[in-house]
Amino acid sequence: MKKVLTGNFAAAYGATAAKVNVISAYPITPQTTIVEILSEIVADGELNAEFVKVESEHSALACCIGAQATGARTFTATSSQGLALMHELIHWAARARLPIIMVNVNRAMAPGWSIWADATDSISQRDTGWIQMYCENNQEVFDTVLMSYKISESESVMLPALINLDAFFLSHTSQVVDLYNEARIDQFLSKYDPKIKLDVDDPHAFGALTSPEHYYEFSYKMHEAQINAIRVIKEVGQEFGKIFGRTYDLTESYRCDDAELILVSYGTIAGTAKEAVDQMRNSGIVVGVLKIRYFRPFPTEDVIKALHPAKKVGVIDRAVSYGQSGPFFNEIRSTLYHESTPLYGFIAGLGGRDVSTHDIENMVDIMQNDPAQDLIWIGVKNVD
Amino acid sequence: MVEIRFHGRGGQGAVKGSDILAVAAFHEGKEVQAFPFFGVERRGAPVTAFTRISNEEIRIHCYIYDPDVLVILDPTLICAVPLSDGLKENGKIIINSMKEPSEFSFPDAKNPHVYTADCSSIAMKFGLGTQESPIINTTILGAVAKATGLVKIESVVKAIRERIPTRTEPNAQAAIEAFEQLHV
Numbered sequence: 269m270k271k272v273l274t275g276n277f278a279a280a281y282g283a284t285a286a287k288v289n290v291i292s293a294y295p296i297t298p299q300t301t302i303v304e305i306l307s308e309i310v311a312d313g314e315l316n317a318e319f320v321k322v323e324s325e326h327s328a329l330a331c332c333i334g335a336q337a338t339g340a341r342t343f344t345a346t347s348s349q350g351l352a353l354m355h356e357l358i359h360w361a362a363r364a365r366l367p368i369i370m371v372n373v374n375r376a377m378a379p380g381w382s383i384w385a386d387a388t389d390s391i392s393q394r395d396t397g398w399i400q401m402y403c404e405n406n407q408e409v410f411d412t413v414l415m416s417y418k419i420s421e422s423e424s425v426m427l428p429a430l431i432n433l434d435a436f437f438l439s440h441t442s443q444v445v446d447l448y449n450e451a452r453i454d455q456f457l458s459k460y461d462p463k464i465k466l467d468v469d470d471p472h473a474f475g476a477l478t479s480p481e482h483y484y485e486f487s488y489k490m491h492e493a494q495i496n497a498i499r500v501i502k503e504v505g506q507e508f509g510k511i512f513g514r515t516y517d518l519t520e521s522y523r524c525d526d527a528e529l530i531l532v533s534y535g536t537i538a539g540t541a542k543e544a545v546d547q548m549r550n551s552g553i554v555v556g557v558l559k560i561r562y563f564r565p566f567p568t569e570d571v572i573k574a575l576h577p578a579k580k581v582g583v584i585d586r587a588v589s590y591g592q593s594g595p596f597f598n599e600i601r602s603t604l605y606h607e608s609t610p611l612y613g614f615i616a617g618l619g620g621r622d623v624s625t626h627d628i629e630n631m632v633d634i635m636q637n638d639p640a641q642d643l644i645w646i647g648v649k650n651v652d
Numbered sequence: 653m654v655e656i657r658f659h660g661r662g663g664q665g666a667v668k669g670s671d672i673l674a675v676a677a678f679h680e681g682k683e684v685q686a687f688p689f690f691g692v693e694r695r696g697a698p699v700t701a702f703t704r705i706s707n708e709e710i711r712i713h714c715y716i717y718d719p720d721v722l723v724i725l726d727p728t729l730i731c732a733v734p735l736s737d738g739l740k741e742n743g744k745i746i747i748n749s750m751k752e753p754s755e756f757s758f759p760d761a762k763n764p765h766v767y768t769a770d771c772s773s774i775a776m777k778f779g780l781g782t783q784e785s786p787i788i789n790t791t792i793l794g795a796v797a798k799a800t801g802l803v804k805i806e807s808v809v810k811a812i813r814e815r816i817p818t819r820t821e822p823n824a825q826a827a828i829e830a831f832e833q834l835h836v
Contacts (some may be wrong), residue, residue: 272675291760405711437713441687442671444678464674538711543712579747596722 273445275438275499278406279345279431280305281445282413284315285453286369289340289460292320293555297383298439299347299373306343325350329357336366337474339465347435348375348389355393356458361428362397363486364475365493367411367420368428368459370398372533375435376619380535384620385435387535387587391563391595393420397490399429400564402534405557406443409433411514414457418504421460424496428652431585433585435620437536448512456511479544494565501562518567520559521574523549527556529635531576532571532600537584537616537623544628555632560596571603580635582612584623593643610640621647653706654802655716659735661726663695663781665789668815669723670701672795675811676803677705685710695785695809698733705802721800724748725771725788727756738763746799748772748788769830777829779820790816790823794830803833 273281280302283291291310295303310319318335322328325346332342351372361368376386390400396625399420403409409431429555433439443476466472478486501518509515522542524530531537539557547557558574559565575581585594592598597613604611614631617623627646634644656673660666667688674686674791685704702716719739724747729735736745741762749756750773753766771788781787790812797805809824816823 270678272671272678272686405713434713436687436690441685441691441713442674443685443710444683539711539713622715624717625712626717 270446271443271554272442273406274301274440274442275403275409275433276301276373276440277305278432278445279413279536280309280407280445282410283343283369284309284417285447285450286341286343286414286417286457287409287497288317288343290309290318290320290332290335291344292328292335292342293323293344294322294328296325296347296350298375298435299345299350299371302345302371310465324613325353326357329354329368330360332368333357333361333364333366335366335480337364338619339460339462339468341460343370345371347373348377351389351393352377357394358396358398363491366428367417367424367426369416369420369431370412370428371431371433372602373435373439374432380619382619383435383439385617386619387585387588388431390432391538391587391589393430394564394595397492397494398564399427399562401429401431401562402429402560403433403438404536404539404559406438406441406445407514409438410445410447411508411512411516414453415504415508415516418457419497419500421462422500423566425493425500427490427493427497427571434533446554450508452511453631456508456562462587465576498565498567507541516561517570518562518565518568519574520561522557522559524556524574525556525577527554527577528579529553529632530558530575531555531582531584532558532560532575532596532632533584534563534596537586540623540625541584544625547625548629548632553632563596563599564609566599566603567634571600575604575609578609580610580612580640582614582631582635584614584628584631585629586617588615588618597642611638611642612644613642614644614646616646653704653710654721655706655719656705656721656723656796657716657719658701658703658723658725659729660699660701660789661729662697662699663785663787664699664701664725665787666701666725666777667723669725669789669793670703670789672808673703673803674705675798675815676793676797676807678809679810681805683710684704690716701789708755718738721746721796721802723732723792725792727751734760736764739764744808745749745801746791746792746795756800756804765776767795767799767834768835769829769834772831774829776825778826780819780822784826791830792827795834798831798834799836826828
């Protein structure tokens with residue numbers, strides 16, 4: 269069944285289709301409608317779940333952690349300041365190996381107070397051990413929520429996942445979304461049944477004091493699980509394609525095979541870049557786009573392979589690692605350490621500034637005519 | 653791909669209007685996209701919203717800079733904002749106004765086709781909003797359907813019934829009346 273939905277509705281319907289048992293979330297612009305629609309769906313009895321109202325995002329994630337530890341499938345959603353407030357528990361959820369799924373609407377951090385798109389909020393959670401991915405459109409939001417439960421709950425992974433969508437450019441944008449049919453979704457995603465859980469009939473304690481004798485191995489295992497996730501994301505993406513007709517991977521190459529110039533990006537900017545690539549190809553510029561879906565685990569081998577044909581590579585970041593460069597740029601540079609490809613690091617769209625096809629053509633123009641640079645601020649004005 | 657840009661003021665329903673137009677086109681088998689520029693969320697502030705309609709997948713996610721169609725819910729915006737900036741040659745402009753199209757001039761636009769419909773009066777007739785601030789988003793979609801031929805009026809009505817949960821039929825009837833009144 270197809271419907272015209274915003275990204276927020278697609279996220280809420282994804283959690284509903286996954287038949288989550290417990291939802292706990294605190295509203296924050298521009299995530300609010302995710303919480304609103306889920307509370308209605310639960311209140312109307314369309315989803316047999318507990319909706320737990322809380323007084324903060326920190327409590328929302330704490331609630332999901334407790335519920336997930338008992339073997340419940342959980343969902344939460346937040347944005348920006350709310351994600352930052354969860355930070356302590358974001359580490360906790362991953363180290364406790366609880367496959368919680370959280371949708372984050374990428375919004376700029378304050379001050380200046382902003383409700384608009386910027387990936388700095390999620391990038392700040394890079395080293396927590398969560399799987400972290402970025403969506404280009406609303407169909408991908410719905411599909412990724414569904415796939416994420418299967419990926420995260422895989423025995424060889426057992427890590428939480430953060431699914432990111434751009435504020436307004438997805439959260440409040442209506443697009444056509446195929447919600448499939450329930451029987452096929454149930455065929456794809458079976459009930460969550462973890463091997464280890466809190467059980468009053470079989471008491472265990474979790475999260476005890478961990479001496480230097482053991483903590484190190486916990487961290488080793490978390491990294492191993494992230495690396496395992498690369499294989500699992502691919503397998504689940506293939507299986508999803510067989511059932512629903514849309515196949516997913518950690519990256520998506522668009523017209524890269526013969527490309528002399530390749531632009532790397534994520535989120536909605538990747539979609540706009542595809543459109544710009546078609547326009548530039550019509551005027552003889554041989555350019556392609558590599559969309560990065562997963563930031564963690566980082567798809568190192570796929571990126572090396574996809575970028576191999578390029579004479580030059582440009583990375584578009586909607587975030588800054590202050591004092592260094594764009595966060596995705598840093599990843600691409602370290603991935604291509606053994607190659608001599610000139611790299612261009614573009615910063616664009618911070619705090620919801622629009623990134624148009626014209627801006628992307630401007631970046632390609634810089635790649636064609638200027639020497640490589642790690643940090644190029646697109647459209648910055650009045651800073652002198 | 654056809655790109656439509658809505659200009660209104662907070663409270664007139666431009667954002668909802670852009671969404672209903674997308675749903676109407678979806679019912680005719682099109683790929684669609686609708687989204688607002690969310691500025692200051694208060695009554696009276698200028699609001700911009702965007703709709704894209706295409707036969708193919710819509711991948712672009714930026715604002716609309718070169719629209720095919722402009723929908724102006726409040727004619728007082730014409731002096732306040734450079735509305736017709738980027739309008740394509742032979743583009744269409746639909747204005748909520750009791751004036752004649754010839755009374756408007758858009759020196760920035762190349763050969764624009766201007767249409768007017770007195771949506772405020774029609775909306776008031778069907779009790780949509782108040783005398784001071786009529787809600788005209790559904791009404792003007794009837795005029796948009798007639799002036800552009802982008803969607804059938806039946807699809808607009810179907811989309812209104814889907815998206816407007818209260819006072820549904822007056823909204824649908826207002827759209828039909830604007831459709832019938834507009835001369836092309």
